[in-house]
Amino acid sequence: MKPGKFITFEGIDGAGKSTHISFVASLLHDRGHTVLTTREPGGTPLGEKLRALLLHEKMHLETEALLMFAARREHLAQVIEPALKRGDWVISDRFTDATFAYQGGGRKLDRRKLEALERWVHPDLQPDLTLLFDVPLEVARSRLEKSRDLDRFEQEQAAFFAATQAEYLRRASEFPERFRVIDSSKPISDVNQGLVRLFEEF
Numbered sequence: 176m177k178p179g180k181f182i183t184f185e186g187i188d189g190a191g192k193s194t195h196i197s198f199v200a201s202l203l204h205d206r207g208h209t210v211l212t213t214r215e216p217g218g219t220p221l222g223e224k225l226r227a228l229l230l231h232e233k234m235h236l237e238t239e240a241l242l243m244f245a246a247r248r249e250h251l252a253q254v255i256e257p258a259l260k261r262g263d264w265v266i267s268d269r270f271t272d273a274t275f276a277y278q279g280g281g282r283k284l285d286r287r288k289l290e291a292l293e294r295w296v297h298p299d300l301q302p303d304l305t306l307l308f309d310v311p312l313e314v315a316r317s318r319l320e321k322s323r324d325l326d327r328f329e330q331e332q333a334a335f336f337a338a339t340q341a342e343y344l345r346r347a348s349e350f351p352e353r354f355r356v357i358d359s360s361k362p363i364s365d366v367n368q369g370l371v372r373l374f375e376e377f
């Protein structure tokens with residue numbers, strides 16, 4: 176069912192993943208692939224409305240997790256699955272690992288509930304490659320504060336991001352076949368060079 180490849184970018188807020196998506200997209204485009212870049216929560220008109228709620232409205236933790244998966248269901252149906260079927264390469268700025276990291280790790284929602292939602296929403300699809308941008312918490316925080324006004328997640332305390340990052344790293348060791356951890360405390364040009372090397376082998 177899936178001639179295209181599905182690549183996801185993950186990391187705590189300010190880790191630098193969005194900065195490197197267009198670089199990787201143009202690298203893959205130069206290799207002859209049709210590349211679609213998208214993001215979560217979001218990626219569809221309905222998903223973007225849910226994103227606005229998720230990033231700015233206070234809500235119950237389980238509502239938050241359910242809305243993340245509702246936006247994802249729409250994203251898969253409208254964007255990701257048709258693109259992969261056509262043979263396009265899809266790069267998503269976040270996917271289900273973010274829900275395990277933020278709602279599971281950061282907010283402590285029982286992982287079994289998230290696993291049940293994952294089995295419901297995408298039982299047969301996992302990313303072919305997940306790039307985890309890893310950076311010390313204080314570096315991420317200082318990059319964010321310099322760059323923009325902070326949303327509901329970005330305003331969380333250091334302990335929340337420490338738990339979120341720990342869950343990302345735990346998942347990277349649980350699924351080593353698809354995760355690659357990128358040291359994004361390095362300058363942007365060094366991170367780009369590392370990405371060029373990584374994609375020579377992918």
Ligand SMILES: Nc1ncnc2c1ncn2[C@@H]1O[C@H](COP(=O)(O)OP(=O)(O)OP(=O)(O)O)[C@@H](O)[C@H]1O
Nearest residue numbers: 187188189190191192193194318322359361362363
């Ligand atoms: N390696 C780097 N060195 C220095 N600054 C960086 C680096 N990577 C990203 N930045 C800067 O840090 C800020 C945040 O980067 P970016 O938006 O890519 O992070 P992000 O991981 O996508 O965060 P979010 O998930 O909150 O969108 C931007 O101003 C960006 O220019």
Ligand SMILES: Cc1cn([C@H]2C[C@H](O)[C@@H](COP(=O)(O)O)O2)c(=O)[nH]c1=O
Nearest residue numbers: 188215216243269270273274277328329
């Ligand atoms: C997919 C997803 C996202 N989040 C959080 C993580 C970020 O703080 C925001 C998205 O903002 P970004 O700047 O585009 O990265 O949403 C989450 O908590 N759970 C998720 O599943």
